[in-house]
Amino acid sequence: MSTLNIAAGAVRRDETVEIVLLLAFAGGFIDAYTWIIHGVLANAQTANVIFLWVNAMAGDWTKALHFVPPILAFTAGIVMAAWLRRVAGERASALSVLVEIVFLIVIGILHNRLPDVAGTLGISMVAAMQSAIFIKVEGAACSTVMITGNMRQTIENIFAVAYGGAPLGTLRKSAIFFALCAVFGCGAAAGAFATETIPSLALGIPVIALLIVLLRCEATPREVVT
Known part of the structure; x- marks a missing residue:
């Protein structure tokens, strides 16, 4: 679709604004958590690749391999x-959120015993699944x-609206992306604060957000965008 279709019944349940905003909150939280605890980014693999090669070119292979x-x-x-x-098929979104929740709970439990394995591996897998499954909003x-x-x-x-002649719904579309x-x-701010103040319980916050997403995904049958 070239514009956001907001007609009743036209939007898949897993593409609603409510769900993608909850997922964006969880995404920012998890990235802040992994950066503070492990010095890597769960979501932004571009940054990890840059840090990998910057350190490799400097000859610091210990730091470089930290990002692999x-x-x-x-x-x-x-x-x-x-x-x-x-x-x-259509249940992939709900199942992926369930897997994310289980992973984050296990990571929270294993964090004190296996911090590197749990943090760098488990959370990056969670982030990858979210980025691959939830790719649209309306x-x-x-x-x-x-x-x-x-x-x-x-x-x-915003430029299209200011310039004039923008399709109907463009301003709403801009507002949604700004909200994301x-x-x-x-x-990210909540993740930084929680990680610094309650590190052993911090991952419970994105788990709650994901539980709400799971309930919303399963609340009613999802409609396919047409």
Whole structure:
């Protein structure tokens, strides 16, 4: 779809604004958590690749290799999400959220015993699954684990409205993408605060957000965008 379709019954349940905003909050929270605890980013593999090669070119292979596990785990998460879409079809979104919840609970339990394995591998897999399964809001492509594309769409749509002749719904579309950026930032702020103050319980917050997403995904049958 070229514009957000907001007609009644036209939006899939897993593409509603409510759900993608909750996922954006969880995405920002998890990235802040992994950066503070492990010094890597769960979602932004671009940054991990840059840090990998910057340190490799400086000859510091210990630091460089520190960024390899999350990249590999992210790859594994994408493969898992692709497999879920193939075998589960329309239920892939709900099942992926359930897997994310289980992973985060296990990570929270194992954090004190196996912090590196639990943090860098488990959380990057969670982030990968979310980025691969939840890719649209009301039919328009978006991201719930990073803001670069969302920011671009916000600016482009504001420009289109200001320039004139923008299609109906463009301003709403811009507002939604702006909200995704803002909520992601709020999630990062909450993640930083919770990780510093209650590190052993911090992951419970994104788990709650994901539980709400799971309940909303399963609340009513989802309609396919037409």
